[in-house]
Amino acid sequence: MPLRRTPIDANRRLSSRRACLLTVSYLSADGTTWHPAMVMDLSPNGCRIRVGESFARGATVRLRFEAPIRDGSSAASMEADAVAIWVRAEGLSNQIGLRFAEAPEALAELVRAVS
Numbered sequence: 001m002p003l004r005r006t007p008i009d010a011n012r013r014l015s016s017r018r019a020c021l022l023t024v025s026y027l028s029a030d031g032t033t034w035h036p037a038m039v040m041d042l043s044p045n046g047c048r049i050r051v052g053e054s055f056a057r058g059a060t061v062r063l064r065f066e067a068p069i070r071d072g073s074s075a076a077s078m079e080a081d082a083v084a085i086w087v088r089a090e091g092l093s094n095q096i097g098l099r100f101a102e103a104p105e106a107l108a109e110l111v112r113a114v115s
Contacts, residue, residue: 020039020040020041020042022038022039022042022065022110023036023037023038023039023066024036024037024038024039024049024063024064024065024066025037025063025064026049026051026061026062026063026064027061027062027063027064028053029053029054029055029059031062034064035051035052035053037049037050037051037052037063038050040095042110042111043111044100044103044107044108044111045099045100045103046082046085046097046098046099046100047063047082047098047100048095048096048097048098049061049063049095049096049098050090050093050094050095051093051094051095051096052092052093052094053094054087054089054094055084055087055094055096056084056087057084057085057086057087058083058084059083059084060081060082060083060084060101061081061082061083061084061096061098062079062080062081063079063080063081063082063098064077064078064079065077065078065079065080065107065110078104078106078107078110079104080100080101080102080103080104080107081100081101081102082098082099082100082101083098083099083101084096084097084098085097085098085099
């Protein structure tokens with residue numbers, strides 16, 4: 001019988017990530033305040049973000065994405081929960097590898113837009 005991997009132990013990407021620099025917001029670890037973050041790469045299943053605070057491996061992180069505005073129209077926004085698969089301190093900031101619990105369909109469109 002094969003071993004079942006828990007989501008925190010499975011660190012294999014289901015799809016390739018696209019390098020990008022996209023500003024998003026994340027809900028602070030205490031769940032009270034939205035802070036800006038930078039998405040370094042993105043796929044329909046996960047992303048790597050740079051944040052100003054530390055999160056524990058396995059923590060749930062709430063992200064708010066805003067689609068880039070191209071023609072002056074208002075930005076469409078979406079929110080998604082993700083699990084921190086890995087966390088790494090880099091200087092004064094932290095990078096977090098995240099896997100989306102259930103990414104909204106609009107996120108796949110955003111991945112295509114930043115490609």
